[in-house]
Amino acid sequence: MSVGFRAVQWNRDKLVYDGILLAAISIFIAGFAAIHWQWHPPKNLPDAIDIWIRAFGTCAFLMLTAILAIGPLARLDRRFLPLLYNRRHFGVLTFLVAVTHFCFLLAWYLAQNNLPNLAAELTNWKDYAKFIDFPFKALGIAALLVLFVMAATSHDFWLLFLTPRIWKAIHMALYVAYGLVVMHVALGIMQGEYTVLIPLMLAGGLGTVATLHLVAGWREWRIDKGIAASDDGWIAVGSPRSIPDKGACIVAARAGERIAVFRDGQQIGALTNLCAHQNGPLGEGRIIDGCVTCPWHGYQYRLADGCAPPPFTEKLVTYRVRINRGIVEVDPRPLPPGTPAAIQCPSDVL
Amino acid sequence: MRRTHRSVHRMLWPVLALVVAFAFALALILRAPPPA
Numbered sequence: 081m082s083v084g085f086r087a088v089q090w091n092r093d094k095l096v097y098d099g100i101l102l103a104a105i106s107i108f109i110a111g112f113a114a115i116h117w118q119w120h121p122p123k124n125l126p127d128a129i130d131i132w133i134r135a136f137g138t139c140a141f142l143m144l145t146a147i148l149a150i151g152p153l154a155r156l157d158r159r160f161l162p163l164l165y166n167r168r169h170f171g172v173l174t175f176l177v178a179v180t181h182f183c184f185l186l187a188w189y190l191a192q193n194n195l196p197n198l199a200a201e202l203t204n205w206k207d208y209a210k211f212i213d214f215p216f217k218a219l220g221i222a223a224l225l226v227l228f229v230m231a232a233t234s235h236d237f238w239l240l241f242l243t244p245r246i247w248k249a250i251h252m253a254l255y256v257a258y259g260l261v262v263m264h265v266a267l268g269i270m271q272g273e274y275t276v277l278i279p280l281m282l283a284g285g286l287g288t289v290a291t292l293h294l295v296a297g298w299r300e301w302r303i304d305k306g307i308a309a310s311d312d313g314w315i316a317v318g319s320p321r322s323i324p325d326k327g328a329c330i331v332a333a334r335a336g337e338r339i340a341v342f343r344d345g346q347q348i349g350a351l352t353n354l355c356a357h358q359n360g361p362l363g364e365g366r367i368i369d370g371c372v373t374c375p376w377h378g379y380q381y382r383l384a385d386g387c388a389p390p391p392f393t394e395k396l397v398t399y400r401v402r403i404n405r406g407i408v409e410v411d412p413r414p415l416p417p418g419t420p421a422a423i424q425c426p427s428d429v430l
Numbered sequence: 431m432r433r434t435h436r437s438v439h440r441m442l443w444p445v446l447a448l449v450v451a452f453a454f455a456l457a458l459i460l461r462a463p464p465p466a
Contacts, residue, residue, distance in 0.1 A: 212460050248435060255443050259450040266457040274464045282454060290447045297440060304436065337433050359431055 097166045101173055108142075109135045129188045134269075136181035138281070141265065143174040144258050145285040152296035158364070161375060168234040171254075175231035178224050185217075216268035223260035226253050244359050262286060306334035314402070314409040317341045320348060320425045323408065328372075330363035333412035338363065339399055341410055342372055342383050349383040349422030350399035350410045356381075356388075362396075385420040398422075403429055 112135040122128040147170050153160040163170075189195045198217070201207075207215050230251055232238075239247045262282055270278045307315045315333055323329050323343040330353055332338045338353035340363030351372060353363045360376035367373065371380035371389060381388050386396035395417035399410050406429055415421055431439070 211456065212462075245432065245435075248431070252439070252442065255446050259446050262450050263453055263457070266454045270457060271461045279458055286447070286451060286454065290451075293443060293447075300436060301440070304433065332433075335433075354432060359435075361431075 093162075094166050094169065097162075098169055098173075101170060105139060105143075105173065105177060108139050112138060125191045126188055129184055129191055133181060133184045133188060136177055136184060137265075140174055140178040140181055141261055141281070141285065143170065143177060144254075144261060145289060147171060147174060148254065148258060148289045149292050152292035155296040155300065156292070158375075165376060171227075172231045172234055175224075175227040178227055182220070182224055212267065212271065214267050216264050219260045219264040219267065223257045223264060226257035226260070230254060230257075239358060244357070248359065258289070303330065303338065304332060306332040306336060309333060309412065310409070313413065314404070314411050315339075317401075317408040317410055319406060320403065320408055320429055323348065326367040328363040328365075330361070331410065336412050337414075339410055339412065340372075341401065341408060342367060343425075344370070344383055346425045346427065347383060347422050348401055348403075348408060348425050349386075350401045351381065351383070351386045352397040352399075352414070354396075355379050356394040356396060384422045385418055387418045 113131050116131045116134065120127075120131075122131060147167060150160065150163045150167055150170075154164040186195070186198075189198050201215055202218055202221075204215065207213050208218075230253065233242070233247065233250060242250070262285070265278065265282055270282070309315050315331055317323065317329050317331055320343065323341055325343055325345065328340040328342040330338050330340055338361075339350050340353045340361075341348065341350045342363075344367045351362060353361055355362050355374040355376065357374065357377055357379045360374045360379075362372060362374050362381075365373045365375040367383065368380070370382070372383055373380050379388070379394065381394065381396050386398040388394040397414040397417050398419050398421040399412065399414060400421050401408060401410050401423055403409070403423070403425060408425075
């Protein structure tokens with residue numbers, strides 16, 4: 081990081097992001113309830129509570145779909161990156177909407193003095209061996225527990241405590257939660273309601289998330305195929321001019337991690353493509369104030385040696401670079417973090 | 431994302447997506463017909 085870096089704490093961008101989300105959630109839920117109220121006016125208190133259960137449940141599903149779409153969208157088009165920056169806020173809000181959905185469910189049972197029935201439904205063990213009569217509420221509760229763990233560990237404290245690798249592995253459970261929610265709806269309300277809207281919403285959500293992941297995954301796989309090394313093990317990057325000034329080219333050796341080769345005027349250096357903060361794609365960032373700046377949260381590192389400027393202490397793996405017959409080449413064998421390895425490109429070559 | 435994460439990611443989510451899509455289709459096909 082640098083002294084100019086804004087640490088992950090409340091700032092104007094986050095407040096705007098959260099404000100827009102809260103407004104969208106409020107409008108959706110109010111609109112859903114109003115339309116449902118007109119379409120099927122409730123006859124009693126449980127019917128009225130049921131409308132709120134559906135409103136919050138539908139909202140939570142759509143929010144989960146949006147969250148899962150943000151990752152691949154940001155890979156495909158940089159304009160979606162601002163949605164990625166504060167995605168954890170989106171996640172926490174989704175958990176809160178899902179919990180509200182669950183609270184209304186409990187209220188529905190309480191309004192009919194029927195809470196023991198919920199326990200009976202969840203503990204009727206024979207139903208767990210069935211498919212159509214599977215206790216769908218158990219699927220919803222399991223998804224809610226996953227969302228709770230993710231919301232509870234969303235703060236940067238947990239990222240540092242668990243390390244980015246384990247933190248990311250835990251947060252991959254969002255995919256499992258999404259599958260549980262799809263089946264919760266498919267084996268729940270879709271069994272009793274024959275409107276086309278429910279299957280359309282589920283298939284549309286699942287299809288959108290899957291398609292985006294397939295397209296983004298194809299592009300990422302092509303980069304991961306890597307470049308064959310020369311006889312001495314070095315990889316060709318391109319001419320010095322092919323590396324954008326204040327920007328980077330990302331390369332990878334076969335079966336290796338990605339390497340970001342930056343150019344700052346005549347200085348060329350190679351760092352790991354993984355930011356020390358959350359393994360963000362450093363190579364998609366820019367050089368700002370003389371430092372390589374991660375596009376996700378602004379963490380900064382010196383190009384010369386991969387170290388964060390004082391007083392910060394993060395260090396990145398660096399790689400040797402050379403210019404061979406006018407072509408920049410990088411040695412994919414990593415150097416210890418913080419090793420100076422950048423070179424000056426002769427002006428006649430540039 | 432690290433290379434190993436991407437590899438796990440690429441193996442995990444297509445399997446999950448296929449399982450969920452299959453189960454969803456089954457739930458749609460096997461549900462009881464609407465009451466007359």
